[in-house]
Amino acid sequence: MRIGIVCPYSFDAPGGVQFHVRDLAEELIRLGHEVSVLAPADDSTPVPDYVVPSGRTVAIPYNGSVARLNFGPVVGARVRRWVSEGDFDLLHIHEPFLPSLSMLALWAADGPVVGTFHTSMERSRGLQAISPVVVPMLEKITGRIAVSAEARRTLVQHLGGDAVIVPNGVYVDRFARAPRDPRWVGADERPTVAFLGRLDEPRKGLPILADAVGPVLDQVPGARFLVAGRGEAAAERAQLAPFGDAVEFLGGVSDEEKASLFASVDVYVAPQTGGESFGIVLVEAMSGGALTVAADIPAFQAVLEDGAVGRLFRRGDSSSLARTLVDVLSHRAETAPVRERAATAVRRYDWSTVTSQVLAVYDMVLSTAHARVREDPRSRTMFGRLRAAATERTWA
Template sequence: MKILLVSPFDFTFPGGVNEHILHLDAQFRKRGHETRVLTPRSLGEDEQDDGHFIKLGTAVPIPANGSTARITLSPFVSGKVKDLLLRERFDIIHLHEPLAPALPLLVLLHSRTVNVGTFHAARSHNLGYLYGKPVLAYFFSKLHGRIAVSPAALEFVSRYFPGHYELIPNGIDVELFRPDVPPIERFDDRPTILFVGRYNESRKGFKYLLEALALVRREFPACQLLVVGPGDPRRFKWLIERYELEPHLRFVGPVAPHELPRYYASCDVFCSPATGRESFGIVLLEAMASGKPVVASDIRGYRYVVRHGVEGLLVERKNPEALALALVHLLADRDLRERLGRAGRQRAERFSWSVIADQTLAYYERLRAVGVRRPLTPVPRPSITRIPLRGWPGGETS
């Protein structure tokens, strides 16, 4: 098949949606399919087509879902998108966050082939979908197939655009994240908790982990928390000083993807205290594939990945005492850590990118067998310049 994968997000900046696309792209090519990837370009970067990646429209930062989405808002690349689709004649166009401005909408506007949309985000509400529905309904009607990456994402999008959705989750590279990866030598044998993510974002719940660490320290005075990911520790200076946590903290900063598995290998327990708006939880799968037990908030997106008492422990969100109790419980029980870690690895293998790619390709084939049909209820074609941006549910999943 000839497949176009479309991202609304600038590929210069890492994120869950773009990672998802890159892994599907690699798996599809491995199976002999011809793929192209369409994305916006970074500010100052030229438009380009290297035969694989196509970059059209300048990306600008937009606050979204407690994060920042870098998307293009320009409708002026419409003609170039139209020419691309006419020239390439794709069998499948797979759009990620297909109702995001503006690149996916322009593709849907001009597409005459089988369109598939994957919905990644999960929130409690969305004003962009609510007020933009009269306009977005046209683009939604052009999707022949709809995928949600988790029950949380499905529930969220169905609230505004009901219909049938295929549940095909995010994946994990089980060859990269493995239990036999060597740990990092500079970290000693102290009881070690790991956090991975953009810790400055309030939805990641990092402050609750710091408060929990102060309690864990009472039972394990030598414990340490490794913090991997972008952020500014000065934002939490008052909390660190209040609880005298500095000797127990190692802020590592962002690390290269090939180095990340070694940080998982260096911990005893992985912790994700997110407060909500997480549709899936890639970091949970990374820890599980690495054979590490998980302590995480009991939120909808995480429940789909981790089963309480099987691969990890789920606790009440925004509750430092509950976090601390679960962490102490695991740090004190090596046998339990190993049992949860083994179960986590087994479950993670069900989410391998090879499995996810096969599920996605099988869905493509079912849609192609049906063929391209017009919607049963015609929806008027709108102008994409009328789409409201306020409250749009973008941002990257993690």
């Protein structure tokens, strides 16, 4: 099968969606399919051979984070050329409603299309503003996937329709078999707690963890906190400096280092305040063997099965986080059953299972298709795209 995958977010600064697209593409290639990924990236950015860069991006605040997107007539021409030359059996567009590369690809495509929705949000004036244009275009999508119940809720609430839930994937065994790093391995008197996330993105919750460190050290004086991720976070660094070597900032870590971190530490903490549709890092941490402590946002509650395979604390409440960490660090032996349940639960997220579910959606879409993906002639002008999207309810 020839599959074209569109990623809206830049490979210059990869995040969860980019890693999902990369891993899905590589798993499909491993299974014998031909895959091309269209994604924003500067010409000088190293990307895998199967990635076609669509050019530089613009940083735009989005859903509590910063999205690096590209759009416009030049990018539109590149998209149409990629669609036309790709001769794809099927096009798989991630975040189709995002005004970016994904929307341009949806405009350009005429043929079998699958859309995957990753975003979770409560209300969005932006989505409300563009919904008259976006909703008719979504009728071009034959198969819809949401990565979680929260992502599905966002789709239904803002744009209507429905989607089958297929979660994000993880190579579980890569984390389960990762070597332990002596620098990060905890001991009875020196248990280790890890945080991983963009340090300067407030919704990742570093300020919540920073406020909890002192109370935890009062009760567990030997605890060590390992803070991994890119970003300055000057205020948190200054706040935590008095604790000396009890807090260590690791900076950005590679995929291999991340796996070793989760295999080494006693606890992984996820203090996010919202804006998460799934929680792939929780699955990675559980796969590595770390006990996961997370804020009780809906997406994390779902992954941790309401606390059956991890521990939850009140979102945004550093006192609740501190009490939870003191409890699990003081009674580490009692957490063994939770870790065992987690090791079993993560198997449902392994890429072998997830890819089979994605391929089932592909098969469903192709069973109703009568042609390969080709360029939609209405995509050649911006006016034509907007007029078609706003006025037509059925697509040829």
